[in-house]
Structure formats: structure tokens, C-alpha cells
Amino acid sequence: MSGPLNGLRVFDLTRILAGPSCTQILGDLGADVIKIERPGAGDDTRKFAPPFLPDGDGNPTGESAYFSCANRNKRSITLDLTQAEGVEIALRLIEKSDVLAENFKTGGLAKYGLGYDQIKDRFPSLVYCSVTGFGHTGPYAARPGYDVLIQGMGGFMSTTGDPDGDPQKAGIPISDLIAGMYAAVAINAALRHREVTGEGQHIDIGMLDTTAAILSIQGANFLATDKNPPRLGNAHPNIVPYQSFPTADGDIILAVGNDGQFQRFCKVADCEQLAADPEYATNDKRVENRDALIALLRPIIAAKPSAFWLDELEKNNVSCGPINRLDQVFSDPQFNARGMNLEMDHPATGSRPVRMVASPLKMSGTPVDYRYAPPTLGQHTDEVLRNLLNMDNDEITGLRAKGIV
Numbered sequence: 001m002s003g004p005l006n007g008l009r010v011f012d013l014t015r016i017l018a019g020p021s022c023t024q025i026l027g028d029l030g031a032d033v034i035k036i037e038r039p040g041a042g043d044d045t046r047k048f049a050p051p052f053l054p055d056g057d058g059n060p061t062g063e064s065a066y067f068s069c070a071n072r073n074k075r076s077i078t079l080d081l082t083q084a085e086g087v088e089i090a091l092r093l094i095e096k097s098d099v100l101a102e103n104f105k106t107g108g109l110a111k112y113g114l115g116y117d118q119i120k121d122r123f124p125s126l127v128y129c130s131v132t133g134f135g136h137t138g139p140y141a142a143r144p145g146y147d148v149l150i151q152g153m154g155g156f157m158s159t160t161g162d163p164d165g166d167p168q169k170a171g172i173p174i175s176d177l178i179a180g181m182y183a184a185v186a187i188n189a190a191l192r193h194r195e196v197t198g199e200g201q202h203i204d205i206g207m208l209d210t211t212a213a214i215l216s217i218q219g220a221n222f223l224a225t226d227k228n229p230p231r232l233g234n235a236h237p238n239i240v241p242y243q244s245f246p247t248a249d250g251d252i253i254l255a256v257g258n259d260g261q262f263q264r265f266c267k268v269a270d271c272e273q274l275a276a277d278p279e280y281a282t283n284d285k286r287v288e289n290r291d292a293l294i295a296l297l298r299p300i301i302a303a304k305p306s307a308f309w310l311d312e313l314e315k316n317n318v319s320c321g322p323i324n325r326l327d328q329v330f331s332d333p334q335f336n337a338r339g340m341n342l343e344m345d346h347p348a349t350g351s352r353p354v355r356m357v358a359s360p361l362k363m364s365g366t367p368v369d370y371r372y373a374p375p376t377l378g379q380h381t382d383e384v385l386r387n388l389l390n391m392d393n394d395e396i397t398g399l400r401a402k403g404i405v
Contacts, residue, residue, distance in 0.1 A: 003030020004366035011097040019103035020070035021180030027073030028359040039078040042377040056351035068374040075380035103131040126200040127190040135206025150175040154211030240286040245301040255319040344373040
């Protein structure tokens with residue numbers, strides 16, 4: 001292992017997406033992530049299919065593609081926490097861990113004796129990270145949290161979609177993913193605090209909080225004006241023109257970030273009178289007169305093909321780009337030059353590696369480390385129990401007979 005978290009161990013009680021995306025980041029950075037799953041069932045996302053990962057003949061394997069997106073670099077063990085012996089094994093593994101990550105509903109682990117307040121004195125240096133929909137405090141603390149629910153409640157959907165259409169969620173589960181990213185950042189900060197003081201702590205990540213945190217400029221605009229921002233489709237609330245436009249044969253993104261770019265765009269588009277017009281010459285006036293300007297630009301851009309705009313605008317240092325389908329993204333030379341296409345051998349897919357998006361973290365001294373493909377259910381149970389708890393075959397066989405693992 002070469003990652004910066006090499007030697008760190010994570011006891012991973014997360015499932016679905018928010019928590020697993022956090023622990024996958026830690027695993028990519030070198031942590032030994034022990035994923036705890038229910039015997040016979042496992043993480044719910046194992047059943048979020050089709051599609052399934054294909055084997056060497058292109059046949060579905062029964063391993064969901066969904067599960068593979070957030071469970072790389074983890075070792076899976078099965079453990080029944082409803083049995084006292086299962087809880088005791090969990091405590092023994094926690095004793096050998098630096099981090100406990102979980103995304104049970106608020107108070108959900110307390111019934112097993114594994115809540116933070118129940119174990120913090122026994123493990124004073126443990127970093128314990130909880131990811132829930134609404135956090136562990138406040139009037140909504142007991143509610144379950146789902147991505148689309150949080151996108152709606154957190155204001156994200158109110159800013160997303162066509163002006164005359166319905167509110168829209170993102171095409172990806174952004175509330176889950178951003179909660180996982182914030183959790184990974186917080187865990188690393190808590191580990192640094194522990195390095196200095198020896199003290200662990202509880203991290204309380206609420207998806208509603210993290211979704212509100214990424215409202216960013218839209219949140220700032222509201223707080224400055226007390227006005228709810230309108231939905232703008234693909235347009236930008238503070239920069240114009242900064243959106244998608246149809247061309248003669250497709251669509252492009254035009255992202256004019258300053259007045260100089262607008263002048264150069266107008267020269268390429270043969271509409272320099274717009275750059276000289278005081279109604280459009282500066283960004284604040286373009287924002288103020290957004291509708292009129294966009295109405296003028298649409299027929300100009302629609303008159304020529306995408307290749308013309310992409311080539312000529314790039315030559316003139318005006319920000320623009322295509323709207324790629326996923327097949328175009330994964331075959332893009334920049335994407336490939338950055339090593340973002342990852343393939344790993346998988347026990348269920350045989351001769352056909354599982355394809356994944358690699359970690360975007362590029363570190364010169366401690367690069368990310370790919371050790372384990374997304375595991376099959378309980379793939380590493382025997383290995384972990386033998387190596388970490390020194391159990392022999394008879395003990396493991398006995399646990400399996402009782403349904404504890």
C-alpha cells in the first residue's frame with residue numbers, strides 16, 4: 001500500500017451511497033476498510049439492479065453495477081449485529097480500528113450497544129463518523145434521509161430546471177455524494193486532531209446541512225437579497241452568456257466569463273455591435289438584460305454547426321465546449337490521459353475486468369492505491385477473522401453455523 005492513509009483501519013458500517021462513497025475515498029487513500037454486511041443480504045445496493053456487472057461472455061453476474069461505484073478498496077465481512085456474539089466480534093474489530101463510519105438512522109446503532117456515547121469511553125481515540133439525512137440533533141433528527149428528498153428540502157431542486165418547467169433533481173445523487181465527501185474531509189481533520197492530542201471524537205454529518213452548504217452562489221444571492229432565485233435551466237445566475245445553446249447540428253456550452261471574452265465572442269460571431277452596445281457591454285448589464293441578449297444570440301449560434309463554434313472560439317480564447325454523452329466522456333483523450341478509466345479483476349466477472357471511474361485525487365508523493373475490486377458479499381470474512389482476531393477454522397465454522405457470519 002502506498003496511499004497517505006496506509007496503516008489506518010476503518011470499521012465500515014455504511015450502506016447505500018452517502019457513507020460508502022466516503023469510505024471508498026478513504027480506501028483509495030490507503031486505509032484498510034472493513035465493510036460490515038448483513039449475512040445473506042448485504043448492502044441494499046447489491047440489489048439495486050439491473051444493470052449487473054457482465055462476465056467474460058457478456059452475461060449478467062448478479063453483482064450490481066450500482067454497488068461497484070462506491071465499494072472499491074474494501075474488504076467485505078458478514079456479521080449479524082442482532083446477536084450478542086456478533087456485537088462482541090464488532091467490538092473486537094473496533095478495538096483494532098482508527099475510524100468507525102456509519103449511516104444508520106439517528107440512534108439506530110444504540111440498540112446494539114454501538115452508539116457513540118456507549119463506546120467512546122472504551123475507545124477514547126476512535127474517530128466515529130455518523131452520516132444521516134438530518135444529523136443527530138434538531139426536530140428532524142429521527143427522520144430517514146433519501147437523496148431526492150434532501151435535494152428537495154435542501155433547496156437544490158428549487159434552483160434546478162427550466163424556468164417554466166418543474167423543479168428538477170440532479171441526474172446523479174448529488175446530496176448523497178456531497179455528504180460522503182464532507183464526511184471524508186471531516187474524518188481526515190479528526191485524524192489530524194487525534195495525531196496531535198490523542199483524542200477521538202464524534203463527527204455528525206447531516207445531508208440536509210451538506211446540501212445547503214453547496215447552494216454556494218445561489219445561497220449567497222438569496223442571503224444578500226432575501227429573494228428566492230428563479231430556475232434558469234442551464235444559465236448562470238450571475239454571468240451572461242454562460243449556458244447551453246443549440247447549434248445547426250447539436251448543442252454547445254458557451255461560458256463567457258468576462259467582458260473581454262464577450263468582445264472576442266462577438267467578433268467571431270460577426271455581431272460586434274452587441275459588444276459595443278451599452279446594454280450588453282458589461283456583465284452586470286448583460287445579467288440585467290439577459291432575456292433580450294439571449295434572444296439575439298440564439299439565432300446567431302443556431303446558424304452554424306458545433307464544430308465551427310468550438311474551433312473558432314477556442315482559437316480566440318473564449319470558453320466553450322461540447323455536451324458529451326457518457327460514451328464520449330469515457331473515450332475522451334483528456335479523460336484517458338488523466339488515467340480516469342480504471343479496470344480491476346473481479347472474482348465474479350472472471351476474464352472480464354470490472355470497469356470503474358478512477359479516483360480523481362492525483363498526489364505526487366502518496367498516490368491512490370487500488371487493491372480490491374468491489375467485493376462479493378462476505379468475500380473476506382474468513383481472512384479478516386483469522387488475521388485480525390486470530391480465529392481458527394473451527395471457530396469460524398461455528399460462527400457460520402449459528403448465522404453470526
